[in-house]
Amino acid sequence: MTDRLPPLTALRAFDAAARHMSFAKAAAELNITPAALSFQIKSLEEHLGQPVFRRLNRAVELTEAGRTLAPGAADGFATLTTAWRNTRRLQDNTTLTVTAGPAFTAKWLAPRLYDFAQDHPEIELRLSASLRIMDFTRDEIDVAIRFGYGPDDGLFSQRLADEWMTPVMTPELAKQVKTPLDLAEITLLHDDSIRFLKPSCDWAAWFKAVDVNVDSSHGPRFSQADHAIDAALTGTGAVLARISLSHKELYDGRLVAPFATALTTKAHFRFICPKGAETRPQIKAFLVWIMKEAEKTRSFEEGRNFIASEDIQG
Amino acid sequence: MTDRLPPLTALRAFDAAARHMSFAKAAAELNITPAALSFQIKSLEEHLGQPVFRRLNRAVELTEAGRTLAPGAADGFATLTTAWRNTRRLQDNTTLTVTAGPAFTAKWLAPRLYDFAQDHPEIELRLSASLRIMDFTRDEIDVAIRFGYGPDDGLFSQRLADEWMTPVMTPELAKQVKTPLDLAEITLLHDDSIRFLKPSCDWAAWFKAVDVNVDSSHGPRFSQADHAIDAALTGTGAVLARISLSHKELYDGRLVAPFATALTTKAHFRFICPKGAETRPQIKAFLVWIMKEAEKTRSFEEGRNFIASEDIQG
């Protein structure tokens, strides 16, 4: 009565047979003859002490034991296959898969993609926009860009930029807005994507920071930061925008940030990859490039009156 | 550049070596000589195209490739081992592991355990009380008893008893309670564990059913049904109890249900096991026994005035 695993080839043969529900197809998948596969199954059944397949005339069906074993076997081999493929992928220094949130992808990465391609024509950059936390072991991801607090234990983590927020709008709209109080007369766009931040960084906090009393509860709300900025780009209203996401638009002059007062947050963007992976050529190249780009964002910090969001509520 | 798996024995050798961080210990685990294990690792590295271990003088450490592969390999083999063990367990007809919620375990299964042991001394029954939905493939569970709506697709499912609810209390307390209105004078105990039921089955619903106006918002609240019943057993107050959980106490006379009006729900208790497993001797015996016991509960249905909870709100 050993609980140790049976011969692994037999288990793999069973997995293939159970997935195809056919010995012949399973044998084809494994590049062996049906006879060999038949023996493997038989061997497995001897180890188990009972059959896993019921042999019908022109088909096979799983016994209860087979049904018990099949899902776990499929799952186990799928895990092994994925891990193996991801390990092999390390040798591929021509592609780099980066995951980031939809907003950062749209407003930060995508506009700079061309720059990166110019600097590193040998690297094929793939973007995977998702809020889901990716698993480097399971998903085919090399690098993640994440916004929040950290720390990321067991991973290589590099702080890219502190985040701060200030009202932005189109230059046309800005003509109507000379003082913070004037914001009460125009539409306020709300970015709900950062509601998870502990000292909240919304319009209410900003108005407190400039010490004016404006009801900021009205106006459209956006669950994704980039949509709020897109709305502001149409001239609809002003949005309290994260600098990292609006930097490109500010630089190009399509948006302006007329007020010096900015809210700082403890959250920041981080570059994350598995420990040790930061030395792989394409990851190193990407890190160097993104750090350089993040540094450029600092130009807008000049002349700002920074107020920490955590100092406001007290 | 094949993405097919390397020799599985080599992968398993790597898994053991990575877990122990020692070739010698890994070899001991696999009952092979260190030399054999060394070859396995070498073979894996040849298949991969790069080393997975860095050989130091008196130790080994994982390379980046090794670190990428190790978690997936460990996970994969753990899955396979679990699946295999669970399949082997099918041949064990002497134990039976049943999972149910804490309340059902405490108030229904536990008091009847002795009966089952009397009927089936050859079966060792194990109870696993947990609200967590168990996975028959992963956890060492044969049978689950679940309360709710179903359906349970892909599983064998047998409805055990419809659930209905009526006020219960100690006989002493019941002397003070002649009409539903009298309930306003005593403490009402609230069972919050069934708040997930769609037409709610709380005191408010029951008072509506008997058409009296009593404020039922006060009184202690219990997140677990058995705790509410335990409180009622001390004479603290009355609880709107699920019949299945209070049946034993009603039968023994420690609680009474003075009112005919009862709320029926669409939820019910179900016996669940993997499809086909219902024919295994100990599972079949348990099913027959639990059905018989559930049938006994029906004796309290006589003379009740059943009102469906979904008819009340309208």
Add this chain to the structure above:
DNA sequence: CATTTCACATAAGTATAACTTAACTCATGC
């Protein structure tokens, strides 16, 4: 109703992967 066909089982033999024993390397520690 005989015949073909399909899907798997079995027998016998072979290739190869897995393993063992034994000798080797090379730093570490007493």
Add this chain to the structure above:
DNA sequence: GCATGAGTTAAGTTATACTTATGTGAAATG
């Protein structure tokens, strides 16, 4: 300076995995 510990390598053996060839039984075919 010699034993020790951890891993490597070489040579040879065993057992596993696989192949070819043939067998079986029931369903499909015409």
